[in-house]
Amino acid sequence: MAKPAYGAFFEKAVEKLHSERRYRVFADLERVNGRFPHALWHSPEGVKEITVWCSNDYLGMGQHPDVVGAMAQTALTTGAGAGGTRNISGNHHPIVVLEEELADLHGKDAALVFTSGFVSNEAAISTIAGVLPDCLILSDELNHASMIAGVRHSGCEKKIFRHNDLDHLESLLRAEDRARPKLIVFESIYSMDGDIAPIAAICDLAERYGAMTYIDEVHAVGMYGARGAGVAEREGLMDRIDVIEGTLAKGFGVVGGYIAASKLIVDTVRSYAPGFIFTSTLPPAVAAAACASVRHLKTSSVEREAQQRQAETAKRVLLSRGLPVMMGDTHIVPLLVGDPSLAKAASDRLLEKHRIYVQPINFPTVPRGTERLRFTPTPFHSDDLIHNLADALDEVWSALQLKRISVAAE
Ligand SMILES: *Cc1c(COP(=O)(O)O)cnc(C)c1O
Numbered sequence: 284m285a286k287p288a289y290g291a292f293f294e295k296a297v298e299k300l301h302s303e304r305r306y307r308v309f310a311d312l313e314r315v316n317g318r319f320p321h322a323l324w325h326s327p328e329g330v331k332e333i334t335v336w337c338s339n340d341y342l343g344m345g346q347h348p349d350v351v352g353a354m355a356q357t358a359l360t361t362g363a364g365a366g367g368t369r370n371i372s373g374n375h376h377p378i379v380v381l382e383e384e385l386a387d388l389h390g391k392d393a394a395l396v397f398t399s400g401f402v403s404n405e406a407a408i409s410t411i412a413g414v415l416p417d418c419l420i421l422s423d424e425l426n427h428a429s430m431i432a433g434v435r436h437s438g439c440e441k442k443i444f445r446h447n448d449l450d451h452l453e454s455l456l457r458a459e460d461r462a463r464p465k466l467i468v469f470e471s472i473y474s475m476d477g478d479i480a481p482i483a484a485i486c487d488l489a490e491r492y493g494a495m496t497y498i499d500e501v502h503a504v505g506m507y508g509a510r511g512a513g514v515a516e517r518e519g520l521m522d523r524i525d526v527i528e529g530t531l532a533k534g535f536g537v538v539g540g541y542i543a544a545s546k547l548i549v550d551t552v553r554s555y556a557p558g559f560i561f562t563s564t565l566p567p568a569v570a571a572a573a574c575a576s577v578r579h580l581k582t583s584s585v586e587r588e589a590q591q592r593q594a595e596t597a598k599r600v601l602l603s604r605g606l607p608v609m610m611g612d613t614h615i616v617p618l619l620v621g622d623p624s625l626a627k628a629a630s631d632r633l634l635e636k637h638r639i640y641v642q643p644i645n646f647p648t649v650p651r652g653t654e655r656l657r658f659t660p661t662p663f664h665s666d667d668l669i670h671n672l673a674d675a676l677d678e679v680w681s682a683l684q685l686k687r688i689s690v691a692a693e
Contacts (some may be wrong), residue, residue, distance in 0.1 A: 290340055290603070293296045297589065303623065303646075304623040304624045304627065305623050305645040305646060307322065310324060310634070310640060310642070311324065311325035311326075312324055312325070312333075312335070312640075313325065313330075314345075314346075316346050316351060317346060317553045318346075319335070319340065319343045319345070319346045319661075319663050320334055320335045320336070320338065320343070320661060320663050320664055320668070321333070321334055321335070321337075321668065322334075322335050322617070322640075324572075324634070324638075324640065325622070326635075327522045327570040327646050331627065331638060332638065333634065333638045333639065333640045333669060334639050334640065334672075335640050336639055336640060336658045336659065336660075336664070336672060337640065337641045337642050337656075337657060337658065337659055338565060338661070339532070339533040339659065340533070340536045340661070341502075341505070341506055341533055341534045341590060341614065341659060341661055342505055342506065342534055342536065342580070342586040342587070342590055342662060343536070343586070343661050343662060343663045344505065344536030344537075344576045344579070344580070344586070345536030345537065346536070346569075347536065347575075347576065347579065349575045349579055350536060350537065350572045350573075350575045350576045350579070351572070352575070353571040353572045353574070353575035354537075354568045354569065354571060354572035355393050355568070356571075357377060357567050357568040357570075357571035358566075358567075358568035361375070361377075361567040361568065362567075363566060363568070364561055364563070364566050365378075365564035365565065365567060366563075366567050367461070367563060367564065368560065368561065368562060368563055368564060369553075369559070369560070369564050370560065373563055373564035374564065375564060375567045375570070376567075376576065377567040377568075377570035377571040378396055378564055378565065378567070378570040380570075380574055381396055381570045381571075381573055381574040381577070382394045382395060382396055382541070383543050384394070384567075384577050384578060385428040385529075385543055385577065386543055386573050388504075388511070388512045388543070388577060388581065389395060389497060389512050389513075389516075389527045390512075390521045391521075391527065391541035391543040391544055391545065391571075392544075392545050392549070393544065393546045393548075393549035393550070394541050394542065394543040394544075394549065395407075395541060395542050395549045395552055395553055395559065396531075396539055396541045396565065396570070397539065397540045397541060397542075397559055398436040398538075398539060398540070398562055398565055399532065399538065399539065399540045400429065400499075400501050400528070400529070400530030400532060400533075400539075400540030401428075401432075401540065402429075402533075402540060402558045402559075402562075403429075403528055403529075403530075403540030403541055403542055404427065404429035404430045404432070404499060404528055404540070405429050405432040405433045405436060405558055406433070406552065406556035406557070406559050407433065407497070407526065407528060407542045407552050407556065407557030407616055408420075408430060408433025408434060408436075408437060408468055408497060409432075409433045409434075409435075409436035409437040409438075409556070410437075410551065410552045410555050411466065411495075411548065411551070411552065412433075412434070412437035412439045412466050413437045413438065413439065413555075414555065415439075415440075415464035415466065415495075415672075416464060417440075417463060417464065418437070418439045418440075418463075418464040418465065418466055418606060419439065419440050419441070419442065419459060419463060419464070419465045419466075420434050420437065420439050420440070420442070420465075420466050420468060421441075421442050421444055421452060421455055421456065421467045421468070421494070421564075421616055422434050422441055422442070422443050422444070422467075422468045422469075423443075423446055423447065423469040423470065423480070424443045424444065424445055424446050425446045425470075425475075425476075426468060426469065426470060426499070427470065427471050427499060427501070429690060430468055430470075430499060431470075431478070431564070432581060434468065439466075442455045446473070446475040447478065447480055447481060449481060449484050449485070449488065450465070452481050452485065452488055453488055453492075453537060454676065456488055456491075458490035459492070461492060461493045462493070464495070465492065465493065465494035465495065466494065466495045466496075466497055466516055467485060467488075467489055467494050467495070467496050467517040468497045468498075468499075469496075469497075469498060469499070469553075470498065470499040470500075470501070470502070471498055471499070471500045471502070471507075471513055471515060472500075472502040472503045472507075472514060472516035472567075472613050472615075473502075474501075474502040474615055474657075475615075475617065475644060475648060475649050475655075475657065476609060476615070476617060476618070477609070477610070477611030477612070477613040477614070477616070477617060478610055478611045478613070478640065479611075479612055480498075480514075480612060481513060481692065482498065482514060482515055482518055482520050482524075483518060483520055483523075485536065486520060486523040486524065489523075490523075490590030495525045495526075496523070496524045496525050496526070497524075497525065497526040497528065498515060498524050498526070498527055498528065499528045499529075499530050499556070500512075500513035500514065500527055500528065501528070501529055501530045501533060501540075502533065502534075502613070503529075503534075504529035504530065504533075504534050504535065505533070505534025505535050505536075505576070505577075505580045505586075505587075506534045506587055506590060507587070508612060509584070510580070510581040511534070511580035511581060511587065512527075512584075513527070513529065515527065525544060525545070525548065526542050526543075526544045526548060527542065527544070528540070528541070528542045528543075529541055529542075529543075529573070531573040531576070531577075535573055535576040535577060535580070536576055537569055537572045537573040537576060538565070538569055538573075539565050539569060539570070539573055540594070542656060551659060557567040585662075586662050589662030590614050590660065590662050592613060593614060593660040593661065593662060593664050593665075593666075593669065594613075594614040594615075594660045596660075596666060596669055597616050597658060597660045597664070597669050597672070598610070598616055600669050600670065600673045601616065601618065601672075601673055601676065602688075603673075604676065604677050604680075604687075605687035605688055605689065606618055606676055606677075606680060606687065607619040607686060607687065607688050607690075609655070614659065614660065615657065615658075615659060616659070616660060617644075617655045617656070617657045617658070618655055618656045618657075618658065618676070619653065619655050619686075620655055620656060620685060620687070621652055621653065621654060621655075621686065622652075622654055623643070623646070623651075623654045625654075625683060625685060626643035626644070626645065626654040626656060627633050627643050627645075628683055629643070629656060629679050629680075629683055629685065630642060630643040630656060632679050632682065632683070633656075633675055633676070633679055636675075636678070636679075637671075637675035637678070637679075639671075639672060639675050641657070641658060642656075643654045643655075643656060644656070
Protein backbone atom coordinates (compact mmCIF):
# COMPACT_ATOMS: atom_id res chain seq x y z
CA MET A 284 0.00 0.00 0.00
CA ALA A 285 1.20 3.48 -0.83
CA LYS A 286 1.51 5.80 2.16
CA PRO A 287 -0.95 8.73 2.35
CA ALA A 288 -0.07 11.68 0.09
CA TYR A 289 0.69 13.95 3.04
CA GLY A 290 1.81 16.91 0.94
CA ALA A 291 -1.51 17.00 -0.89
CA PHE A 292 -3.42 17.52 2.37
CA PHE A 293 -1.34 20.55 3.30
CA GLU A 294 -1.57 21.92 -0.23
CA LYS A 295 -5.33 21.64 -0.09
CA ALA A 296 -5.49 23.37 3.29
CA VAL A 297 -3.39 26.31 2.08
CA GLU A 298 -5.17 26.48 -1.28
CA LYS A 299 -8.49 26.86 0.55
CA LEU A 300 -7.22 30.09 2.09
CA HIS A 301 -6.06 31.42 -1.29
CA SER A 302 -9.43 30.67 -2.86
CA GLU A 303 -11.22 32.49 -0.02
CA ARG A 304 -8.86 35.45 -0.42
CA ARG A 305 -7.70 35.20 3.19
CA TYR A 306 -4.23 33.74 2.80
CA ARG A 307 -2.08 35.70 5.24
CA VAL A 308 1.01 37.54 4.10
CA PHE A 309 3.25 38.92 6.84
CA ALA A 310 5.03 42.21 6.32
CA ASP A 311 8.77 41.94 7.04
CA LEU A 312 9.23 44.83 9.47
CA GLU A 313 12.09 46.25 11.46
CA ARG A 314 11.21 48.43 14.41
CA VAL A 315 13.66 51.22 15.19
CA ASN A 316 13.94 52.22 18.83
CA GLY A 317 12.89 55.85 19.27
CA ARG A 318 11.25 56.16 15.84
CA PHE A 319 7.77 54.73 16.59
CA PRO A 320 5.34 54.73 14.77
CA HIS A 321 7.85 54.75 11.92
CA ALA A 322 9.58 51.49 11.05
CA LEU A 323 11.49 49.88 8.21
CA TRP A 324 9.81 47.56 5.73
CA HIS A 325 11.95 44.95 3.99
CA SER A 326 9.94 45.06 0.78
CA PRO A 327 10.63 42.97 -2.34
CA GLU A 328 12.23 46.15 -3.80
CA GLY A 329 14.42 46.87 -0.80
CA VAL A 330 14.15 48.59 2.57
CA LYS A 331 11.63 51.43 2.87
CA GLU A 332 10.53 53.63 5.75
CA ILE A 333 6.85 53.27 6.59
CA THR A 334 4.36 54.47 9.20
CA VAL A 335 2.73 51.71 11.24
CA TRP A 336 -0.99 52.27 11.84
CA CYS A 337 -2.03 48.91 13.25
CA SER A 338 0.32 48.27 16.14
CA ASN A 339 -1.02 46.95 19.43
CA ASP A 340 1.86 48.76 21.14
CA TYR A 341 -0.99 51.14 21.87
CA LEU A 342 0.94 53.67 23.94
CA GLY A 343 4.37 53.24 22.40
CA MET A 344 5.63 51.77 25.69
CA GLY A 345 7.66 49.20 23.75
CA GLN A 346 10.15 51.99 23.10
CA HIS A 347 9.81 53.92 26.36
CA PRO A 348 13.30 54.64 27.73
CA ASP A 349 12.45 53.25 31.21
CA VAL A 350 11.15 50.02 29.68
CA VAL A 351 13.98 49.48 27.22
CA GLY A 352 16.45 50.52 29.89
CA ALA A 353 15.08 47.99 32.40
CA MET A 354 15.25 45.25 29.77
CA ALA A 355 18.83 46.03 28.71
CA GLN A 356 20.11 46.55 32.25
CA THR A 357 18.50 43.36 33.55
CA ALA A 358 19.81 41.31 30.65
CA LEU A 359 23.31 42.59 31.41
CA THR A 360 23.06 41.74 35.09
CA THR A 361 21.11 38.45 34.96
CA GLY A 362 21.72 37.07 31.49
CA ALA A 363 19.27 36.15 28.76
CA GLY A 364 17.04 33.31 29.92
CA ALA A 365 15.16 32.21 33.05
CA GLY A 366 16.84 28.83 33.15
CA GLY A 367 13.78 26.80 33.98
CA THR A 368 10.10 26.52 34.79
CA ARG A 369 8.69 28.33 37.80
CA ASN A 370 8.97 25.15 39.86
CA ILE A 371 12.42 24.08 38.74
CA SER A 372 14.95 26.91 39.17
CA GLY A 373 13.10 29.49 37.03
CA ASN A 374 11.28 31.47 39.75
CA HIS A 375 13.47 34.55 39.32
CA HIS A 376 13.07 37.65 41.45
CA PRO A 377 11.90 40.05 38.67
CA ILE A 378 8.86 37.85 37.94
CA VAL A 379 7.95 37.70 41.64
CA VAL A 380 8.13 41.49 41.82
CA LEU A 381 6.10 41.82 38.59
CA GLU A 382 3.32 39.66 40.04
CA GLU A 383 3.19 41.82 43.17
CA GLU A 384 2.95 44.89 40.98
CA LEU A 385 0.09 43.38 38.95
CA ALA A 386 -1.84 42.22 42.03
CA ASP A 387 -1.59 45.75 43.40
CA LEU A 388 -2.63 47.23 40.03
CA HIS A 389 -5.91 45.32 40.10
CA GLY A 390 -6.52 45.49 43.85
CA LYS A 391 -6.32 41.70 44.17
CA ASP A 392 -4.43 39.47 46.62
CA ALA A 393 -2.34 37.80 43.96
CA ALA A 394 -1.38 37.65 40.29
CA LEU A 395 0.18 35.00 38.07
CA VAL A 396 2.24 35.66 34.93
CA PHE A 397 2.16 33.42 31.83
CA THR A 398 4.19 33.45 28.64
CA SER A 399 1.41 35.24 26.76
CA GLY A 400 -2.12 36.55 27.10
CA PHE A 401 -3.26 33.68 24.92
CA VAL A 402 -1.77 31.14 27.30
CA SER A 403 -3.16 32.94 30.35
CA ASN A 404 -6.73 32.71 29.02
CA GLU A 405 -6.40 29.15 27.80
CA ALA A 406 -4.78 27.95 31.04
CA ALA A 407 -6.82 29.96 33.55
CA ILE A 408 -10.30 29.47 32.08
CA SER A 409 -9.81 25.74 31.53
CA THR A 410 -8.36 25.22 35.01
CA ILE A 411 -10.83 27.37 36.94
CA ALA A 412 -13.90 25.92 35.21
CA GLY A 413 -12.40 22.44 35.32
CA VAL A 414 -12.04 22.55 39.13
CA LEU A 415 -15.70 23.56 39.64
CA PRO A 416 -17.98 20.49 39.66
CA ASP A 417 -20.37 20.41 36.66
CA CYS A 418 -19.48 24.04 35.84
CA LEU A 419 -21.50 25.81 33.16
CA ILE A 420 -19.51 28.41 31.21
CA LEU A 421 -21.41 31.40 29.81
CA SER A 422 -19.32 32.92 27.04
CA ASP A 423 -19.87 36.04 24.93
CA GLU A 424 -20.13 35.12 21.24
CA LEU A 425 -17.34 37.54 20.26
CA ASN A 426 -14.81 36.30 22.81
CA HIS A 427 -11.21 36.03 21.64
CA ALA A 428 -9.84 32.73 20.28
CA SER A 429 -7.74 32.25 23.44
CA MET A 430 -10.86 32.33 25.65
CA ILE A 431 -12.63 29.92 23.32
CA ALA A 432 -9.62 27.61 23.60
CA GLY A 433 -9.90 27.77 27.40
CA VAL A 434 -13.62 27.06 27.33
CA ARG A 435 -13.14 24.06 25.02
CA HIS A 436 -10.19 22.69 26.91
CA SER A 437 -12.12 22.81 30.21
CA GLY A 438 -14.43 20.12 28.89
CA CYS A 439 -17.33 21.89 30.65
CA GLU A 440 -20.76 22.53 29.21
CA LYS A 441 -20.91 25.98 27.61
CA LYS A 442 -23.63 28.36 26.52
CA ILE A 443 -22.84 31.24 24.20
CA PHE A 444 -24.69 34.50 24.80
CA ARG A 445 -25.25 37.07 22.07
CA HIS A 446 -22.64 39.80 22.12
CA ASN A 447 -23.12 42.11 25.14
CA ASP A 448 -26.77 40.98 25.31
CA LEU A 449 -27.81 41.11 28.99
CA ASP A 450 -31.32 39.74 28.36
CA HIS A 451 -29.89 36.72 26.60
CA LEU A 452 -27.31 36.18 29.34
CA GLU A 453 -30.00 36.48 32.01
CA SER A 454 -32.30 34.00 30.26
CA LEU A 455 -29.45 31.46 30.18
CA LEU A 456 -28.62 32.05 33.86
CA ARG A 457 -32.26 31.91 34.95
CA ALA A 458 -32.66 28.46 33.39
CA GLU A 459 -30.04 27.02 35.75
CA ASP A 460 -30.15 25.91 39.36
CA ARG A 461 -28.63 28.69 41.48
CA ALA A 462 -26.49 26.06 43.20
CA ARG A 463 -24.80 24.97 39.96
CA PRO A 464 -21.32 26.49 39.52
CA LYS A 465 -21.28 28.99 36.67
CA LEU A 466 -18.51 31.08 35.12
CA ILE A 467 -19.28 34.12 32.95
CA VAL A 468 -16.36 34.87 30.60
CA PHE A 469 -16.25 38.12 28.65
CA GLU A 470 -14.01 40.98 27.52
CA SER A 471 -14.11 44.61 28.61
CA ILE A 472 -13.14 46.02 25.20
CA TYR A 473 -13.80 44.02 22.04
CA SER A 474 -10.92 45.09 19.91
CA MET A 475 -12.23 44.51 16.40
CA ASP A 476 -15.29 46.75 16.83
CA GLY A 477 -13.99 48.85 19.70
CA ASP A 478 -17.08 48.48 21.88
CA ILE A 479 -17.28 48.02 25.66
CA ALA A 480 -19.13 45.41 27.72
CA PRO A 481 -21.78 46.44 30.27
CA ILE A 482 -19.53 45.25 33.09
CA ALA A 483 -21.62 46.50 36.04
CA ALA A 484 -24.79 44.88 34.69
CA ILE A 485 -22.96 41.60 34.07
CA CYS A 486 -21.71 41.69 37.69
CA ASP A 487 -25.30 42.33 38.86
CA LEU A 488 -26.49 39.26 36.96
CA ALA A 489 -23.60 37.19 38.30
CA GLU A 490 -24.56 38.14 41.84
CA ARG A 491 -28.26 37.51 41.32
CA TYR A 492 -27.72 34.06 39.80
CA GLY A 493 -24.68 33.00 41.78
CA ALA A 494 -22.08 33.01 39.00
CA MET A 495 -18.35 33.77 39.00
CA THR A 496 -16.96 36.42 36.62
CA TYR A 497 -13.84 36.30 34.42
CA ILE A 498 -12.94 39.39 32.38
CA ASP A 499 -10.34 39.80 29.63
CA GLU A 500 -9.00 43.37 29.86
CA VAL A 501 -6.27 42.81 27.26
CA HIS A 502 -7.25 45.87 25.19
CA ALA A 503 -7.72 48.07 28.23
CA VAL A 504 -4.82 47.50 30.63
CA GLY A 505 -2.42 50.42 30.65
CA MET A 506 -4.99 52.51 28.79
CA TYR A 507 -8.11 52.94 30.95
CA GLY A 508 -8.59 53.75 34.63
CA ALA A 509 -6.67 56.21 36.82
CA ARG A 510 -3.76 53.78 37.23
CA GLY A 511 -4.14 51.93 33.94
CA ALA A 512 -5.84 48.84 35.37
CA GLY A 513 -8.54 48.85 32.71
CA VAL A 514 -12.21 49.60 32.22
CA ALA A 515 -13.22 47.82 35.45
CA GLU A 516 -10.97 50.22 37.34
CA ARG A 517 -12.42 53.23 35.54
CA GLU A 518 -15.91 52.09 36.52
CA GLY A 519 -15.00 51.12 40.09
CA LEU A 520 -15.81 47.44 39.51
CA MET A 521 -12.55 45.55 40.04
CA ASP A 522 -13.64 44.13 43.41
CA ARG A 523 -16.82 42.71 41.87
CA ILE A 524 -14.91 40.62 39.32
CA ASP A 525 -13.38 37.31 40.39
CA VAL A 526 -10.64 37.04 37.76
CA ILE A 527 -9.08 39.85 35.73
CA GLU A 528 -6.88 38.78 32.82
CA GLY A 529 -4.50 41.03 30.92
CA THR A 530 -1.52 41.11 28.60
CA LEU A 531 1.89 42.70 28.97
CA ALA A 532 2.27 42.84 25.17
CA LYS A 533 -0.17 45.54 24.05
CA GLY A 534 -0.63 48.68 26.16
CA PHE A 535 2.38 47.68 28.30
CA GLY A 536 4.48 47.13 25.17
CA VAL A 537 6.49 44.03 26.15
CA VAL A 538 5.28 40.39 26.16
CA GLY A 539 3.53 38.01 28.55
CA GLY A 540 0.06 37.57 30.03
CA TYR A 541 -1.43 37.36 33.52
CA ILE A 542 -4.39 36.88 35.76
CA ALA A 543 -5.12 38.75 39.00
CA ALA A 544 -7.49 37.19 41.53
CA SER A 545 -7.80 35.91 45.10
CA LYS A 546 -4.88 33.99 46.59
CA LEU A 547 -6.93 30.82 46.44
CA ILE A 548 -7.81 31.07 42.74
CA VAL A 549 -4.24 32.00 41.80
CA ASP A 550 -2.92 29.14 43.92
CA THR A 551 -5.27 26.73 42.15
CA VAL A 552 -4.22 27.84 38.65
CA ARG A 553 -0.56 27.88 39.68
CA SER A 554 -0.88 24.31 40.91
CA TYR A 555 -3.04 22.73 38.22
CA ALA A 556 -2.66 24.52 34.86
CA PRO A 557 -0.33 22.60 32.50
CA GLY A 558 0.15 25.77 30.42
CA PHE A 559 1.65 27.41 33.50
CA ILE A 560 3.53 24.48 35.02
CA PHE A 561 5.21 22.78 32.07
CA THR A 562 6.84 25.76 30.38
CA SER A 563 9.86 27.92 31.10
CA THR A 564 9.46 31.27 32.85
CA LEU A 565 9.69 34.48 30.85
CA PRO A 566 13.24 35.88 30.94
CA PRO A 567 14.12 38.23 33.83
CA ALA A 568 14.79 41.08 31.38
CA VAL A 569 11.26 40.73 29.98
CA ALA A 570 9.71 40.70 33.46
CA ALA A 571 11.73 43.75 34.51
CA ALA A 572 10.73 45.65 31.36
CA ALA A 573 7.04 44.80 31.85
CA CYS A 574 7.30 45.84 35.48
CA ALA A 575 8.83 49.19 34.51
CA SER A 576 5.96 49.75 32.08
CA VAL A 577 3.24 48.86 34.60
CA ARG A 578 4.86 51.11 37.21
CA HIS A 579 5.21 54.01 34.81
CA LEU A 580 1.58 53.85 33.70
CA LYS A 581 0.32 53.59 37.29
CA THR A 582 1.33 57.18 37.89
CA SER A 583 1.46 58.72 34.41
CA SER A 584 -1.77 59.50 32.55
CA VAL A 585 -0.08 61.54 29.81
CA GLU A 586 0.06 58.55 27.45
CA ARG A 587 -3.58 57.53 28.08
CA GLU A 588 -4.87 61.04 27.51
CA ALA A 589 -2.85 61.55 24.34
CA GLN A 590 -4.00 58.21 22.96
CA GLN A 591 -7.67 59.05 23.54
CA ARG A 592 -7.19 62.49 22.01
CA GLN A 593 -5.46 61.19 18.87
CA ALA A 594 -8.04 58.42 18.44
CA GLU A 595 -10.83 61.01 18.62
CA THR A 596 -9.02 63.23 16.12
CA ALA A 597 -8.49 60.31 13.73
CA LYS A 598 -12.18 59.33 13.87
CA ARG A 599 -13.29 62.92 13.26
CA VAL A 600 -10.88 63.53 10.36
CA LEU A 601 -11.63 60.22 8.63
CA LEU A 602 -15.40 60.71 9.01
CA SER A 603 -15.13 64.21 7.55
CA ARG A 604 -13.77 62.57 4.36
CA GLY A 605 -16.77 60.24 4.16
CA LEU A 606 -14.72 57.23 5.19
CA PRO A 607 -16.85 54.51 6.85
CA VAL A 608 -15.53 54.60 10.41
CA MET A 609 -17.24 52.02 12.61
CA MET A 610 -17.97 54.20 15.62
CA GLY A 611 -17.24 53.05 19.16
CA ASP A 612 -16.22 54.53 22.49
CA THR A 613 -12.63 53.35 22.49
CA HIS A 614 -9.19 53.98 21.03
CA ILE A 615 -9.86 51.54 18.14
CA VAL A 616 -10.66 53.04 14.72
CA PRO A 617 -12.07 50.38 12.35
CA LEU A 618 -12.88 51.27 8.72
CA LEU A 619 -15.40 48.98 7.04
CA VAL A 620 -14.49 47.54 3.63
CA GLY A 621 -16.82 44.53 3.56
CA ASP A 622 -14.88 42.30 1.18
CA PRO A 623 -11.66 40.32 1.73
CA SER A 624 -10.08 41.00 -1.69
CA LEU A 625 -10.78 44.72 -1.46
CA ALA A 626 -9.51 44.92 2.10
CA LYS A 627 -6.28 43.29 0.96
CA ALA A 628 -6.05 45.53 -2.12
CA ALA A 629 -6.58 48.64 0.01
CA SER A 630 -3.92 47.54 2.47
CA ASP A 631 -1.45 46.73 -0.35
CA ARG A 632 -2.02 50.08 -2.03
CA LEU A 633 -1.62 52.00 1.24
CA LEU A 634 1.71 50.29 1.83
CA GLU A 635 3.14 50.35 -1.69
CA LYS A 636 1.95 53.79 -2.76
CA HIS A 637 1.68 55.67 0.52
CA ARG A 638 4.10 53.81 2.84
CA ILE A 639 1.27 53.39 5.33
CA TYR A 640 1.03 50.01 6.94
CA VAL A 641 -2.32 48.66 8.13
CA GLN A 642 -3.08 44.97 8.00
CA PRO A 643 -6.48 43.88 6.58
CA ILE A 644 -8.68 42.07 9.10
CA ASN A 645 -10.50 39.09 7.64
CA PHE A 646 -12.57 36.07 8.68
CA PRO A 647 -12.30 34.32 11.14
CA THR A 648 -11.07 37.30 13.18
CA VAL A 649 -14.23 39.17 12.09
CA PRO A 650 -17.44 37.83 10.44
CA ARG A 651 -17.42 37.47 6.64
CA GLY A 652 -18.75 40.59 4.92
CA THR A 653 -17.34 42.85 7.65
CA GLU A 654 -13.70 42.75 6.52
CA ARG A 655 -12.03 45.94 7.60
CA LEU A 656 -8.91 47.99 8.14
CA ARG A 657 -8.29 48.58 11.82
CA PHE A 658 -6.30 51.64 12.84
CA THR A 659 -4.81 52.10 16.28
CA PRO A 660 -3.74 55.71 16.81
CA THR A 661 -1.20 56.12 19.59
CA PRO A 662 0.19 59.18 21.39
CA PHE A 663 2.88 59.15 18.68
CA HIS A 664 0.46 59.48 15.74
CA SER A 665 0.54 63.27 15.46
CA ASP A 666 -2.17 65.41 13.84
CA ASP A 667 0.10 65.64 10.77
CA LEU A 668 0.29 61.87 10.49
CA ILE A 669 -3.49 61.65 10.86
CA HIS A 670 -3.98 64.09 8.00
CA ASN A 671 -1.47 62.17 5.86
CA LEU A 672 -3.45 59.03 6.59
CA ALA A 673 -6.73 60.69 5.61
CA ASP A 674 -5.22 61.89 2.30
CA ALA A 675 -3.89 58.42 1.53
CA LEU A 676 -7.19 56.75 2.39
CA ASP A 677 -9.05 59.26 0.25
CA GLU A 678 -6.86 58.29 -2.73
CA VAL A 679 -7.24 54.56 -2.08
CA TRP A 680 -11.00 54.75 -1.55
CA SER A 681 -11.38 56.56 -4.88
CA ALA A 682 -8.96 54.33 -6.78
CA LEU A 683 -10.66 51.14 -5.61
CA GLN A 684 -14.14 52.68 -5.61
CA LEU A 685 -14.83 51.63 -2.05
CA LYS A 686 -18.05 52.58 -0.28
CA ARG A 687 -18.18 55.90 1.51
CA ILE A 688 -20.74 57.34 3.86
CA SER A 689 -22.44 60.69 3.40
CA VAL A 690 -20.60 63.42 5.22
CA ALA A 691 -22.61 65.29 7.81
CA ALA A 692 -21.85 69.01 7.82
CA GLU A 693 -19.11 69.54 10.38
C1 LIG B 1 -4.27 39.72 21.83
C2 LIG B 1 -5.35 39.15 22.70
C3 LIG B 1 -5.07 38.15 23.63
C4 LIG B 1 -3.73 37.47 23.67
O1 LIG B 1 -2.78 38.26 24.25
P1 LIG B 1 -1.23 38.01 23.86
O2 LIG B 1 -0.50 38.52 25.01
O3 LIG B 1 -0.99 38.72 22.58
O4 LIG B 1 -1.09 36.52 23.69
C5 LIG B 1 -6.06 37.78 24.52
N1 LIG B 1 -7.29 38.32 24.49
C6 LIG B 1 -7.61 39.26 23.57
C7 LIG B 1 -8.97 39.82 23.57
C8 LIG B 1 -6.65 39.68 22.64
O5 LIG B 1 -6.98 40.56 21.70
